[in-house]
Amino acid sequence: MRLRAAVNTLGAALIAAVGRLDKSLSPVLTLRKLRAHTFTLSDCMFIFHALLATLWFTLMQHPGFPIKLLIPILWIVALLIPFTSQFFVPATPVFNYLLSFYSARFVPQSWRPGISVALLPTLEYVLYGANISDILTRWTHPVLDIIAWFPYGVGHFVFPFVVAIFLWLFRPKEVLHFWGKAFGYLNLTGVIFQIIFPCSAPWYELIHGLTPANYSMKGSPGGLGRIDALFHSHGYTVTFSNSPVVFGAFPSLHAACATMEALxxxxxxxxxxxYIWAYAGILYWATMYLTHHYLIDVVGGACLATAFFYLFLPNELKGPGATAPPGGLANALRHGNVPSSSSSKYERYDLEDPRRRRRAIHDADEFELSETSEDEEEVDITFRSPGGVPIMTPQSAKPLLDKSQRSAERENDNRGGKKNGNGHRHTASIVSLIRGEERGPEDGWSPVTPSFGVANSR
Structure with a gap:
C-alpha cells in the first residue's frame, strides 16, 4: 500500500510539474521579456559569466576552432528558447563551473602558481594533532572500500541530479532556481580556488612524500584503485590520471557538495x-579513507557550502515557505486519488466508508419523494412533544419536507418556535410516509399520540 501511494504521489507530482513548464519554443517571447525586464545590480553576475566563459573558450584547445564555437552557439540558443531557458538560466553557474573545470588543463604554464605540498599536512598536525587521513588509511578492507566508494565514486555524480529532480517535483520553481545558484556558485568558487591555490592530496604524500610537485605529474585514483581492482576495470584510474585539476585538494568539493545536498x-x-546527514557523514569519512583529502579539506568544503547556502537563501523560502508545495500539486494529488498520511482506515485499506453512504442519503438531489396521486393525499402528522418541549426538526429530515412544510417551518422559526399560541411545531419523521388511513390498532399502530404504541394481541 505504501509503495502504491508513493508511486501515485510521484506520478501526480510529475504531471503537475510538467503542467507548470513553459512549453513555448518562440525566441520572440524571450526577447520580449528581456526588453521588459528591469535590470538590477545582481544582473551584473551574467556579465561576469559571459567574461569568464569567453576566457575559457579562448584558452580551450580541444575541441579546436571552429568546432568549439558550437558550444556558445548552442548555449545562446538554449537561453533564447523559453522551454530550455527556464532550466539553462538558473543553471548558468553550474555550466560555467563545468567549463572552468574542463578548461583548467589549458591554462598556460606561465600563469600557473606553485604547488603546495607541505601546507595541508602541516595544518593538519597543527589543528588536529595528527594526520587524520593517514590514520584512517592504515587499515583497509573490501567491505569498507565498497562503503566508501558508493557515496564518493557514485553518489557525488548522481545525487545532485536526484536533488534537483525532487525539488522540481515537490517544491516551487524558486527552490530549483535557488539550488542552481547555490550549487553552481559553490563549485565554481571551489574550482577557481583550486586553480589559484593548488595543493596536493594525501595520495601524493603516500607516493612521493613531500618532494616538490609539478604540473606534468599525473593524478592518482588513490583508494579508488582498489575498486578498479575489485571490479577488474580501469575507469577511476583513467579518470583521475587525466583530471584537469590534479592538485585540487583544498577545498574538498566532494564534502562541499554533500553538505549542500544535506542542507x-x-x-x-x-x-x-x-538520513541525508548520515550520508554526508559517510562521504566525509570516505574522502579521507580513499586518500583524496585531508580533514582540513573536508572542513573547508563544508564551511564553504554552508556559507553559500545561507548567503543565497531567499527570505520567502524560510520558515513555512520552505515546505510549501508547488502550484497544482495539491490538486493533482486530489484527482490522483493518492492516500495522504491523514487518510482514514477505510481509505488506507481500500474499503467503502459507511459514513459516505449516510451522507449520500442526506443529499436531497439523490433522494426524492415520489409524487402523490390526487386520490391519495399526504397526511401531515403533528404531535406534541413530551413535556411540552418543542421538538426541532432533525437536519437529516429536512429534505423530506415539501415546500409548504419548509416555508411553514421557517416562519415558525422566526416566531420563536410557536404558532398561533400553541406550544408545538410541525415535525417530519418517517411516520409522515405512512398513510393515515392505512394504519390503525389492528395493524399494530395506536392513534396519533405523543408516542407510538403497539396494540396488545389477544
Missing amino acids: FLSHFFPQIAP
Missing part, C-alpha cells in the same frame, strides 16, 4: 534530515 534536503524536506 537543501533537510531544509525543504525536514523528515529525511537524519
